[in-house]
Amino acid sequence: MQDFADAFARAVTLVISGDADLIEIVALSLRVSLTATLLACALGLPIGALLAIARFPGRGAVTVVINALMGLPPVVVGLVVYLHLSRAGPLGFLGLLYTPAAMIIAQTVLITPIVAALSRQVLEDLHAEYAEQFRSLCLSRRAAVGALLWDGRYSLLTVALAGFGRAVAEVGAVMVVGGNIDHLTRVMTTAIALETSRGELALALALGIVLMVIALGVNALVHGVHQSAARRAHA
Amino acid sequence: MHEPRPAGPAAATNPAPPAGPRLRAEAITLTQGGRRLLDGVDLDLAGGGITMVLGPNGAGKSLLLKVLHGLIAPDTGRVLWDGRPAGQATRRRQAMVFQRPVLLRRSAAANIDFVLRARGRRDRARRDALLAHVGLDAHASRPARRLSGGEQQRLALARALATGPELLFLDEPTASLDPASVLRIEQVVAAARADDTGVVFVTHDVGQARRLADDIVFLHRGRVVEHAPAARFFDAPASAAARDFLAGRIVV
Numbered sequence: 001m002q003d004f005a006d007a008f009a010r011a012v013t014l015v016i017s018g019d020a021d022l023i024e025i026v027a028l029s030l031r032v033s034l035t036a037t038l039l040a041c042a043l044g045l046p047i048g049a050l051l052a053i054a055r056f057p058g059r060g061a062v063t064v065v066i067n068a069l070m071g072l073p074p075v076v077v078g079l080v081v082y083l084h085l086s087r088a089g090p091l092g093f094l095g096l097l098y099t100p101a102a103m104i105i106a107q108t109v110l111i112t113p114i115v116a117a118l119s120r121q122v123l124e125d126l127h128a129e130y131a132e133q134f135r136s137l138c139l140s141r142r143a144a145v146g147a148l149l150w151d152g153r154y155s156l157l158t159v160a161l162a163g164f165g166r167a168v169a170e171v172g173a174v175m176v177v178g179g180n181i182d183h184l185t186r187v188m189t190t191a192i193a194l195e196t197s198r199g200e201l202a203l204a205l206a207l208g209i210v211l212m213v214i215a216l217g218v219n220a221l222v223h224g225v226h227q228s229a230a231r232r233a234h235a
Numbered sequence: 236m237h238e239p240r241p242a243g244p245a246a247a248t249n250p251a252p253p254a255g256p257r258l259r260a261e262a263i264t265l266t267q268g269g270r271r272l273l274d275g276v277d278l279d280l281a282g283g284g285i286t287m288v289l290g291p292n293g294a295g296k297s298l299l300l301k302v303l304h305g306l307i308a309p310d311t312g313r314v315l316w317d318g319r320p321a322g323q324a325t326r327r328r329q330a331m332v333f334q335r336p337v338l339l340r341r342s343a344a345a346n347i348d349f350v351l352r353a354r355g356r357r358d359r360a361r362r363d364a365l366l367a368h369v370g371l372d373a374h375a376s377r378p379a380r381r382l383s384g385g386e387q388q389r390l391a392l393a394r395a396l397a398t399g400p401e402l403l404f405l406d407e408p409t410a411s412l413d414p415a416s417v418l419r420i421e422q423v424v425a426a427a428r429a430d431d432t433g434v435v436f437v438t439h440d441v442g443q444a445r446r447l448a449d450d451i452v453f454l455h456r457g458r459v460v461e462h463a464p465a466a467r468f469f470d471a472p473a474s475a476a477a478r479d480f481l482a483g484r485i486v487v
C-alpha cells in the first residue's frame with residue numbers, strides 16, 4: 001500500500017511540475033484524437049445528414065450497419081488499418097505505419113460511425129419537425145441541410161465530443177498502428193499500458209489522472225452546452 | 236410586397252374580389268388510414284380577397300389546405316393554379332402558416348433573415364419592417380422559441396410574408412391565442428389582402444369568419460357543402476349543416 005501511496009504522490013508531482021515527457025505524451029494524444037474527431041465530423045456529419053433526409057433503397061440497411069459499427073472493437077480497427085498501411089498492403093507505399101498519421105486514420109475509422117449514427121438521429125428528429133415547413137418554403141436540399149446542421153449545432157457538438165471521448169480513451173487501435181514508440185507515437189493510453197506493465201506506476205498514474213480530467217472536462221462541457229442551449233430554448 | 240401598412244380588419248362588405256378562377260381544385264379525394272378524408276372536392280377560388288374555409292373539426296379543412304398548397308398529393312383529382320398543377324413551382328409563389336408554428340432555433344430576426352436569404356435577397360430594412368408589421372420589433376433578438384404562442388404565430392406570419400407570396404394559406408393561425416395576438420394577426424391578414432395577396436384562411440371561429448371573409452367555403456365530412464360570398468352565406472346558409480354550425484349547434 002505504501003508503494004501505491006508513494007506512486008500516487010510522485011504522480012501528482014509529475015502533473016503539477018509539468019514533466020516534459022508527460023506533456024509530450026498528452027500533447028500527442030490531444031493532437032491525434034482532436035484531428036481524428038475533426039475528420040470524423042467532416043465525414044460523419046454529411047453521412048448522418050444524408051441518412052436523415054434522403055430516401056433511397058437500402059437506407060435502412062445502411063443505418064443498421066452504421067449503428068452496428070458504433071461498437072467496433074478498437075483492436076480490430078487497428079488490425080484492419082494495419083493491414084492496409086503495412087508494407088505489403090494497398091496503402092503501404094505511403095509509409096504511414098507507426099506514425100501519428102496512421103493513428104489519426106485508425107481513430108477516424110473508429111469514431112466516424114459514431115458521429116454518423118448519432119448525428120443521423122439528431123438530424124432525423126429535427127427534420128421530422130421542419131420538413132413540411134421547408135417544403136412549403138421550397139428550400140433547396142442544400143439550404144435545408146444547412147439549416148438542420150445549424151439548428152442542431154448544440155446536439156451535434158455533443159455528438160462530436162462523444163466521438164472525441166471514445167478516440168482519446170481507446171488503446172487498441174493506436175497501439176497496433178502506432179507501435180507506442182517513445183517520442184514518436186506514444187500517447188496517454190499506450191503509455192499507461194506500458195508503464196504499468198513495467199511497474200513504473202508514477203508516470204502511469206500521472207497519465208491516468210490527466211486522462212480522467214480530460215474525460216471529466218469533456219462531460220462537463222457536454223453538460224454545460226446542453227444547459228445553456230436549454231436556457232436559450234435552442235435545444 | 237408593398238411597404239407594410241396598418242389596416243383595420245376588413246368588413247364583410249368588402250368589394251368583391253376580381254372574377255375568374257385562379258386556384259382550382261378538381262374532384263379531390265384523399266384517403267388516409269382507410270378513412271376518406273376528402274371526398275370529391277371541387278373548388279374555384281378567384282385568387283384575390285380572403286376566402287375563409289369554415290367547418291367543424293375533422294371536416295378536412297387543414298388537409299384541403301395542404302393539398303391546395305401542394306404539400307400533399309391527393310389520391311385522385313388535381314389542383315391547378317393559373318392553369319398549372321400544384322407543386323414546387325406554384326408553391327414558390329405561395330406561403331403557408333401552420334396551426335403550430337415551426338420556427339427555427341434562432342432569434343426572431345434570424346428566422347426572417349433565413350427566408351429572405353433563401354429567396355436570394357438579404358434585406359435588413361425589409362426584415363425590420365416585417366417584424367414591426369407584426370408588432371415584434373421589440374423582440375427581434377429574442378430566441379424565437381422563447382416567444383409566447385401569439386408572438387410565435389405572428390413571427391410565422393411575418394416569415395410567410397417575407398417570401399412575398401401571391402397567395403397565403405393560413406391554417407387556424409389564431410387557434411388558442413390571446414385576444415391581442417388574434418387582433419394583430421387579423422389586422423396583418425387584412426393588410427395583406429389590401430396589398431393584393433390572396434388569402435385562404437382555415438378557421439372554425441364563426442366570428443372570425445364574419446370579421447374577415449370575402450367568401451366562405453363550408454366544408455363538412457370532406458366535402459364542400461357550400462361556397463358563397465360571405466354576406467349571402469351568413470344571411471342565408473343553404474345547407475342544414477351550415478345552418479346548424481352557424482347556430483352554434485354541434486355538427487358531426
